[in-house]
Amino acid sequence: MAKREFPKIHFYDQDLVDMYDSTWQWLENFWKKGTNENGFQSKYFSYPDSDRINQFESCFATFFLVYSNRNYPVVSLLDNFYSKQEPSGAIRGEYSEIDGSPILTDENPSGILPPLFSWAEFNIYHKLGMKKRVKEVMPVLERYFSWIEKNFRKENGLYSVPPTATMMGNSPRENVVYPIDFNSQMAINALYMSALGDILNDKEISYRYKRAFFSVKTRINSMMWNRDDRFYYDLDENGEQVKIKTIASFWTLLAEIPNEDRAEGMIAHLENHEEFAVDNPFPTLAADEELYDRMGNGYRGSVFSPFNYMVLKGLEKYGKYELAREFAIRHLYAVLDGLHPEQGKGTLWEAYAPQHEGPARWEGRKDFPRPLFLTYTALSTITMMIENILGFYISLPRKTVDWTIPTLEIMGIEDLALKRNLITILSNRSGRGWEIRLKSEKLYYLTVDIIDTKKKTLPIPSGKCSILIDKL
Numbered sequence: 001m002a003k004r005e006f007p008k009i010h011f012y013d014q015d016l017v018d019m020y021d022s023t024w025q026w027l028e029n030f031w032k033k034g035t036n037e038n039g040f041q042s043k044y045f046s047y048p049d050s051d052r053i054n055q056f057e058s059c060f061a062t063f064f065l066v067y068s069n070r071n072y073p074v075v076s077l078l079d080n081f082y083s084k085q086e087p088s089g090a091i092r093g094e095y096s097e098i099d100g101s102p103i104l105t106d107e108n109p110s111g112i113l114p115p116l117f118s119w120a121e122f123n124i125y126h127k128l129g130m131k132k133r134v135k136e137v138m139p140v141l142e143r144y145f146s147w148i149e150k151n152f153r154k155e156n157g158l159y160s161v162p163p164t165a166t167m168m169g170n171s172p173r174e175n176v177v178y179p180i181d182f183n184s185q186m187a188i189n190a191l192y193m194s195a196l197g198d199i200l201n202d203k204e205i206s207y208r209y210k211r212a213f214f215s216v217k218t219r220i221n222s223m224m225w226n227r228d229d230r231f232y233y234d235l236d237e238n239g240e241q242v243k244i245k246t247i248a249s250f251w252t253l254l255a256e257i258p259n260e261d262r263a264e265g266m267i268a269h270l271e272n273h274e275e276f277a278v279d280n281p282f283p284t285l286a287a288d289e290e291l292y293d294r295m296g297n298g299y300r301g302s303v304f305s306p307f308n309y310m311v312l313k314g315l316e317k318y319g320k321y322e323l324a325r326e327f328a329i330r331h332l333y334a335v336l337d338g339l340h341p342e343q344g345k346g347t348l349w350e351a352y353a354p355q356h357e358g359p360a361r362w363e364g365r366k367d368f369p370r371p372l373f374l375t376y377t378a379l380s381t382i383t384m385m386i387e388n389i390l391g392f393y394i395s396l397p398r399k400t401v402d403w404t405i406p407t408l409e410i411m412g413i414e415d416l417a418l419k420r421n422l423i424t425i426l427s428n429r430s431g432r433g434w435e436i437r438l439k440s441e442k443l444y445y446l447t448v449d450i451i452d453t454k455k456k457t458l459p460i461p462s463g464k465c466s467i468l469i470d471k472l
Contacts, residue, residue: 004069008414009385010426015336016385023348023381027072027374038100039083041076047375052103053080055093056167057375059116060306064382066127069417074124075133078117082140089147091117093165108164114185115148117141118192125199129396129419134199141193145209148186156239157219159183166248170362171284171299172291176242178235180224184251187216191255199397217257225258230265232257245275245286246299247307253314263318270311271323280334281327282311283354295353296360298368302351303331303360305379312388321391322406322451328380328388335380348377386413392425394418399444401425406451408434408469418444423460427469434469448472 006024011017029048034040045061046053058077065074081091084100092102093113104111118141125134152159158178163171166179173179190213197205224232226241232249233241250266252258258266270276275286283301285292296302308331315324337357339346349359350369362368386392390411391404396418403425412426424439425446436448438460447457448467456472 004071004417004422005415006069006071007067007386007416009390010410010412010414011385011389012410015340016332016389019332019336019339019381020385023374023378024068026348026372027068027378030374031072032097034080038095038097040080040095040097040100041073041083043073044076044080045072045375046097047370047373049370051097052094053077053097055081055091055113056116056306059114059120060309060379061375062120062124063309064378066124067382067386067416069415070128074128075130078120078137081117082137085140085143089143089145091144091147105164108162110151112148112152112161112165114165114167114182115144115189116185117144118189118196122192122195125196126395126397131199131397134196138196138200138205141196142205145189145193145212148189149212154178156223157215158223158235159186159216168246168248168284169299170297171246171248172244172289173234173242173246173248175236176234177237178224178239179248180220180232180234181248181251183216183220183224184255184257187213187220187255187257188251190216217255220252220257221262225262230262231269232266245269245289247276247282247284247311250282250307250311250314253317254310256317260318267315267318267320267323270315270327277327278354279330279356280352280354281330282308287354293361294355296351296362298360298362298365301354301360302362302369303334303354304351305376305384309379309383312384321404325388325391325406328384332380332384332389335377347371348374348381350376392416400447401444402447402449404449404451408450412436418442432468436467436469437464438466439464 009017009020030045031043032046034042061077062074065072084095085091092111094103096103102111121137152161154160159182160177161182163173166181190209193209194206226233232252233243236242253266274288276282278287280303283303284299285301291300293301312324312328334352338349338352338359341358350373351360353360359369390413392413393402410428414424415422421442426437440460440462442462444460445457446460449455454472
C-alpha cells in the first residue's frame with residue numbers, strides 16, 4: 001500500500017493540534033531492526049536509548065500506532081513477544097535487544113508483567129480489521145493464559161505476583177501479595193479473550209473465558225471491595241485489605257468489575273480534589289495519602305499516560321464520556337505546559353508532577369523521567385486526542401465510526417484510513433447552524449451521539465456530503 005499522510009485533526013486549540021502533529025514526526029526515530037542475535041521483527045518500535053523491549057510499553061504503544069494510517073507497523077511489537085513463547089506457555093515481560101534473552105530479576109524471577117495482549121489484539125482488530133491474525137495468535141494467547149493460571153493463581157482464586165510485576169516502582173505497596181491491578185488485568189485478559197472467541201465464532205472459547213472472567217470478578221468483589229470506603233484495595237498475605245489508595249484500583253473499571261453503584265463510589269474518588277482530581281489528573285497515589293508527593297517522587301504521585309488512559313477507558317465503560325473528556329483536557333494541558341515551559345527546555349516526559357508544572361521527580365533517580373518518552377506520552381498526544389478530546393471510536397470490521405460529542409465545537413478528523421477507505425469528518429458552524437461535513441471513498445456508517453441531546457446512525461455514501469445537526 002502506498003505511504004499515506006497521518007490523519008489530520010482539527011480542534012479550536014492549535015497548540016494541542018501542533019503537539020499531535022509533532023508526535024508523529026518524533027516517532028520516526030523510534031524504529032529499530034531485529035538482528036540474528038535477538039530474533040526480533042525486521043522493524044519494531046522501541047525507545048531509542050533502551051536496551052530491552054518491555055511488554056507493558058509495547059502493548060500500550062499499539063494503542064496510538066493503530067492511528068498511523070499503516071505508515072508504521074503495529075503487530076511487530078506484540079509478535080516480538082509471541083516469538084519468544086516457551087513450551088510452558090510463558091512469555092517474559094522483558095527481552096534483551098542485544099541477544100533476545102529474557103531479562104529476569106531476583107525481585108521478579110518469572111518475569112511476569114501485566115497481561116494486556118488480548119486487550120491490545122482486540123483493539124488492533126477493530127482498528128485494522130485483521131481477522132486472520134486473531135485466528136493465528138489465539139493459540140499463543142491461550143497458552144499464555146494457562147501459564148499464568150498455573151503459576152500465579154492461588155487457592156483463594158486470586159492471583160499473586162511480585163510488586164515489580166505491577167509496573168508501579170516505588171508505590172507504597174510493600175505488603176501487597178494480591179494486587180488489585182494484576183487481578184483486574186487478568187479479568188480484562190479473560191474478558192477480551194472471550195471477545196476474540198466471539199470474533200472467531202468459537203462459542204467454546206468465548207464461554208470458557210467468560211467463565212474465567214466471572215470467576216475472578218466474583219472474588220475481587222467479595223474480597224477486595226471495601227463497603228465503607230467504597231474502594232477496591234490490595235490484599236496482604238493473610239487476605240487482609242491494605243488500605244492505601246493508588247491508581248491501581250481503577251483497573252477494576254476497565255475490567256467491568258463493579259456494578260453501577262460501586263462504580264459511582266469509585267468515580268467519586270476520581271472527582272475528589274483531595275484524592276485523584278488534582279491539577280494534573282490522575283496521580284498514582286491519592287493526594288490524601290501520607291506518602292503522596294506533589295512533585296511525584298516516582299509512583300508516589302507522578303502522572304503517567306498509560307494509567308490515565310486506562311482510567312479514561314474505564315470511565316467510558318460506565319458511560320462517563322463527558323467526565324473522561326474533562327479529565328483528558330486537563331491532563332493534555334499539563335503535558336503541553338511541559339512542552340512549552342516558562343523556563344528551561346521543554347519536551348514530552350515519561351511522567352508529570354501532579355501539582356506542579358513540568359516533569360515529575362523521583363528522589364535518587366537522575367534518569368527519571370525519561371525525555372521524549374513517546375512510548376508513554378504518545379498515548380496522551382495522539383490516542384486521547386482522537387478518542388477522548390474529539391470523541392471518535394472506529395471499528396473497521398463493522399465499517400462504523402461512533403462520534404460522541406460532549407459539546408458542539410469546531411473539530412474533527414481528516415484523511416483517517418479505514419483500510420482502503422479514507423474518511424473525513426468535520427463539524428463546523430455555518431449560516432444554517434451546526435453541520436457535519438463528510439468525505440469518504442466508500443460507504444460506512446456514522447453514529448453521531450450528542451450527549452443528552454440526540455443520537456442517530458446514518459449510512460455515509462462515497463463522495464462529499466453534509467449533515468445538519470438540527471435535522472438529525
